[in-house]
Amino acid sequence: MPAPADFLKFVDGNEEAFIQRLASAVEIPSISGDPVHREDVFRMASFLESQLQAYGVETKSVPLGSHELDGQKLQLPPAILGRIGNDKSKKTVLIYGHFDVQPAELSDGWTHPPFKLTRDESTGRLYGRGSSDDKGPILGWVNVLQAHHDLKIPLPVNLRFCFEGMEESGSEGLDEFILAEVKKGKDGWFDGVDCVCISDNYWLNTRTPCLTYGLRGLTYFKITVSGPGKDLHSGVFGRMVYEPMTDLIALMSKLVDSSGKILIPGVDEMVQEASEEERQIYEKLDYSIKDVEESAGGSIALSDDKATVLMGRMRSPSLSLHGIEGAFYGARQDRDPREGLREVQHPNVNPLVISYIESEFKKLGSKSKLVIEDLHGGKPWVEDYDHWSYAAAWRATEEIYKQTPDLTREGGSIPVTLTFAEALGVNVLLLPMGRGDDGAHSTNEKLDKSNYIEGTKLLGTYLYEVAEGTKGQ
Amino acid sequence: MPAPADFLKFVDGNEEAFIQRLASAVEIPSISGDPVHREDVFRMASFLESQLQAYGVETKSVPLGSHELDGQKLQLPPAILGRIGNDKSKKTVLIYGHFDVQPAELSDGWTHPPFKLTRDESTGRLYGRGSSDDKGPILGWVNVLQAHHDLKIPLPVNLRFCFEGMEESGSEGLDEFILAEVKKGKDGWFDGVDCVCISDNYWLNTRTPCLTYGLRGLTYFKITVSGPGKDLHSGVFGRMVYEPMTDLIALMSKLVDSSGKILIPGVDEMVQEASEEERQIYEKLDYSIKDVEESAGGSIALSDDKATVLMGRMRSPSLSLHGIEGAFYGARQDRDPREGLREVQHPNVNPLVISYIESEFKKLGSKSKLVIEDLHGGKPWVEDYDHWSYAAAWRATEEIYKQTPDLTREGGSIPVTLTFAEALGVNVLLLPMGRGDDGAHSTNEKLDKSNYIEGTKLLGTYLYEVAEGTKGQ
Numbered sequence: 001m002p003a004p005a006d007f008l009k010f011v012d013g014n015e016e017a018f019i020q021r022l023a024s025a026v027e028i029p030s031i032s033g034d035p036v037h038r039e040d041v042f043r044m045a046s047f048l049e050s051q052l053q054a055y056g057v058e059t060k061s062v063p064l065g066s067h068e069l070d071g072q073k074l075q076l077p078p079a080i081l082g083r084i085g086n087d088k089s090k091k092t093v094l095i096y097g098h099f100d101v102q103p104a105e106l107s108d109g110w111t112h113p114p115f116k117l118t119r120d121e122s123t124g125r126l127y128g129r130g131s132s133d134d135k136g137p138i139l140g141w142v143n144v145l146q147a148h149h150d151l152k153i154p155l156p157v158n159l160r161f162c163f164e165g166m167e168e169s170g171s172e173g174l175d176e177f178i179l180a181e182v183k184k185g186k187d188g189w190f191d192g193v194d195c196v197c198i199s200d201n202y203w204l205n206t207r208t209p210c211l212t213y214g215l216r217g218l219t220y221f222k223i224t225v226s227g228p229g230k231d232l233h234s235g236v237f238g239r240m241v242y243e244p245m246t247d248l249i250a251l252m253s254k255l256v257d258s259s260g261k262i263l264i265p266g267v268d269e270m271v272q273e274a275s276e277e278e279r280q281i282y283e284k285l286d287y288s289i290k291d292v293e294e295s296a297g298g299s300i301a302l303s304d305d306k307a308t309v310l311m312g313r314m315r316s317p318s319l320s321l322h323g324i325e326g327a328f329y330g331a332r333q334d335r336d337p338r339e340g341l342r343e344v345q346h347p348n349v350n351p352l353v354i355s356y357i358e359s360e361f362k363k364l365g366s367k368s369k370l371v372i373e374d375l376h377g378g379k380p381w382v383e384d385y386d387h388w389s390y391a392a393a394w395r396a397t398e399e400i401y402k403q404t405p406d407l408t409r410e411g412g413s414i415p416v417t418l419t420f421a422e423a424l425g426v427n428v429l430l431l432p433m434g435r436g437d438d439g440a441h442s443t444n445e446k447l448d449k450s451n452y453i454e455g456t457k458l459l460g461t462y463l464y465e466v467a468e469g470t471k472g473q
Numbered sequence: 474m475p476a477p478a479d480f481l482k483f484v485d486g487n488e489e490a491f492i493q494r495l496a497s498a499v500e501i502p503s504i505s506g507d508p509v510h511r512e513d514v515f516r517m518a519s520f521l522e523s524q525l526q527a528y529g530v531e532t533k534s535v536p537l538g539s540h541e542l543d544g545q546k547l548q549l550p551p552a553i554l555g556r557i558g559n560d561k562s563k564k565t566v567l568i569y570g571h572f573d574v575q576p577a578e579l580s581d582g583w584t585h586p587p588f589k590l591t592r593d594e595s596t597g598r599l600y601g602r603g604s605s606d607d608k609g610p611i612l613g614w615v616n617v618l619q620a621h622h623d624l625k626i627p628l629p630v631n632l633r634f635c636f637e638g639m640e641e642s643g644s645e646g647l648d649e650f651i652l653a654e655v656k657k658g659k660d661g662w663f664d665g666v667d668c669v670c671i672s673d674n675y676w677l678n679t680r681t682p683c684l685t686y687g688l689r690g691l692t693y694f695k696i697t698v699s700g701p702g703k704d705l706h707s708g709v710f711g712r713m714v715y716e717p718m719t720d721l722i723a724l725m726s727k728l729v730d731s732s733g734k735i736l737i738p739g740v741d742e743m744v745q746e747a748s749e750e751e752r753q754i755y756e757k758l759d760y761s762i763k764d765v766e767e768s769a770g771g772s773i774a775l776s777d778d779k780a781t782v783l784m785g786r787m788r789s790p791s792l793s794l795h796g797i798e799g800a801f802y803g804a805r806q807d808r809d810p811r812e813g814l815r816e817v818q819h820p821n822v823n824p825l826v827i828s829y830i831e832s833e834f835k836k837l838g839s840k841s842k843l844v845i846e847d848l849h850g851g852k853p854w855v856e857d858y859d860h861w862s863y864a865a866a867w868r869a870t871e872e873i874y875k876q877t878p879d880l881t882r883e884g885g886s887i888p889v890t891l892t893f894a895e896a897l898g899v900n901v902l903l904l905p906m907g908r909g910d911d912g913a914h915s916t917n918e919k920l921d922k923s924n925y926i927e928g929t930k931l932l933g934t935y936l937y938e939v940a941e942g943t944k945g946q
Contacts, residue, residue, distance in 0.1 A: 229770020233914040235885025238791030239733040240765055240782050241773040245794040246729055253726030256719055258837040260712040292713055297702020300714040300840045309713050318711030321718040324797045364731040367773045412708025441706040
């Protein structure tokens with residue numbers, strides 16, 4: 001069933017308050033990957049917990065232990081759990097989201113201070129780190145809660161929440177917690193969950209809402225090549241000694257070629273060629289080469305063929321060279337490059353990568369030293385979209401956006417997706433709020449105001465459509 | 474003739490004051506490559522000028538115009554000229570040195586604050602940025618001036634000084650000034666100069682003083698590969714678009730191999746193979762593989778053969794990959810690698826490098842954009858060491874150190890050397906003060922106290938030995 005008209009009206013009438021809520025959240029620089037900002041992640045957890053409590057949600061802040069970051073031992077941010085409703089006749093939906101963000105500095109090229117929500121009235125854009133990834137979506141749920149609370153309308157389903165503060169840093173501590181909590185059965189917070197809904201990805205383009213049923217996995221390596229005990233003068237030592245930077249560049253050049261082909265034998269081959277039938281799926285998506293180039297900000301698509309480009313993102317592994325440091329003023333002494341490999345279906349890719357790099361390094365015949373670290377990863381995931389939760393999201397999208405959604409798979413990873421799917425044995429839906437050009441992880445991240453407001457309506461409507469679906473189907 | 478005993482005694486007796494002088498200079502962070510420190514370079518110029526004036530040297534601070542650095546228009550530091558003595562019966566020696574330094578930050582791995590001279594009493598080392606490169610040597614000359622001033626002994630030669638503050642940043646503005654000043658003939662500050670002496674390099678090892686008669690040139694490129702309008706999420710865009718980092722790594726891997734061989738066709742070939750006779754020169758130098766590995770801080774020599782390793786530094790071109798940036802927290806958005814090529818004798822190497830990189834880039838077939846910038850350079854130089862100035866330095870070394878000096882060529886560049894040689898048409902001598910493990914341009918730069926004190930005696934004694942040589946020979 002569609003959502004009540006009062007709910008939709010409430011959302012429209014409270015646009016300003018909802019944007020203010022997002023502004024308050026963006027102001028907290030909850031960067032999980034930077035020890036300096038760890039307290040801010042805790043602050044953001046408290047902010048979110050109090051918002052949930054204000055609208056009648058019972059909450060629990062779960063300590064997840066400690067870890068080491070940049071040589072410091074730090075407390076992990078807590079997971080914030082919530083529950084509201086315990087009506088056996090209703091379905092129970094578990095909502096996941098994260099309240100931590102990627103780093104951002106004005107000097108990276110932001111046109112506005114990243115931790116102040118800046119409204120562009122002419123375009124309707126709300127700029128700020130975390131606006132789209134993932135504070136906008138989680139506050140969309142809070143908006144839904146507020147509407148029902150203030151209007152005194154009962155929620156159509158029971159809701160459970162699991163919000164974390166380490167998603168941008170490998171979700172440390174969360175998997176173990178979820179598995180332990182699920183084991184508790186009736187005594188656990190996830191008891192009775194019928195499906196999971198996650199809003200932490202994006203539309204394919206800027207026009208068409210989508211439902212997402214697949215994610216690539218991620219495996220993230222750091223390669224360190226070292227040799228001298230200190231930085232050396234290239235005039236004095238050049239051509240006398242093995243130079244780590246030369247070896248490192250040689251190694252990195254053997255991982256992937258310009259066209260995106262992965263040079264590590266066996267990795268590309270893990271994925272079967274697409275059949276003509278599967279190719280048709282990608283042909284049909286509302287997407288163009290112009291879309292990818294507009295969101296990338298350059299005419300740099302790997303092909304002129306739309307299906308090829310989409311399959312590159314949705315069904316092929318990719319290997320990106322993420323960063324490298326060496327011999328710069330202000331840079332660290334060690335060479336410190338990272339390499340991110342997005343895989344599709346083989347969790348056993350890591351030994352392949354490591355042994356290849358080691359063997360290529362041996363071929364160099366250098367006296368430099370090599371260390372390969374496997375930093376963190378996320379498993380790939382594909383869901384069955386022929387399910388009542390997807391059907392509910394499909395109908396909700398048609399009601400709010402008057403459009404048929406795309407059915408997509410994503411190139412990025414949300415590691416917890418598979419954990420929920422496996423641990424709870426229920427369907428997981430990715431229901432994005434933002435657009436393909438939101439710039440998550442990049443400079444000038446934004447969320448369109450219309451996506452925030454209509455997205456809030458979509459989340460609420462989805463719950464009503466879920467309530468109508470056959471339980472346990 | 475040897476220096477007067479009183480002079481040598483004065484130097485020993487004023488050790489503390491001389492070290493204090495060096496400490497005052499090290500405290501001024503005169504980093505020429507950093508706009509933030511440009512005022513400090515000016516401060517260092519004034520400090521030096523007042524020191525020269527205090528001991529009777531007539532000085533002139535010469536403005537060298539302005540330049541652009543990191544997008545800012547900045548005044549170049551002045552050249553400090555000095556002259557003392559105008560006795561036609563004496564030889565006239567021109568001393569060159571520089572008062573700017575390389576960048577240094579404690580966080581780079583310094584064990585002491587880089588801009589505070591720190592004495593290690595157990596080893597006799599004086600740690601600090603610029604201690605050896607090049608504040609120690611230029612203050613060595615000031616020490617010599619003070620000794621003669623305080624003792625009221627006339628100097629055995631006429632002295633001219635030319636000190637600059639942009640050596641670590643390509644000596645901008647200096648060449649033009651020197652050429653113009655030389656053109657003035659009798660009205661110029663360099664009129665009547667018989668030879669040039671520069672103390673701005675190092676012994677080959679930690680034991681044996683040396684005289685240096687050759688330098689490699691330098692040509693310094695920056696390669697920028699760009700594509701997207703902003704940093705992109707590798708999950709979302711990986712294998713959809715051409716990635717600048719992949720292209721950049723591919724390009725850089727085609728410049729030099731692990732063994733130091735330059736892969737740009739024609740560059741290595743510009744230098745003839747060494748004859749067996751020339752090889753003997755390197756065999757005889759007081760130098761071992763252990764020396765290079767000790768000063769590099771690792772067992773990383775390119776060969777076990779001493780002559781091969783020494784020729785790599787002294788007579789072969791080298792290509793080092795100096796730095797690279799991309800897609801890091803806090804790093805700039807553009808990819809920003811640098812490549813330094815040390816050449817031996819062909820100033821025409823640049824077009825070769827540029828066209829090779831362009832053609833290799835074309836082969837990649839990428840839609841990324843390539844920009845190659847030729848940042849700055851220095852010409853290679855080889856001097857005739859069968860000259861009275863070298864003979865004077867040889868005798869002075871034997872008198873002070875009781876050792877026969879090595880005759881060396883250096884891998885690094887001091888661009889002004891060739892300018893003086895060509896513009897004045899006189900012999901140029903490199904007479905180093907510091908040791909091979911001083912760590913110029915690196916962390917924990919130091920000057921041994923004994924090198925500073927004995928080096929001051931050496932510089933003074935050299936002047937007496939010059940006075941004895943046949944003028945104009």
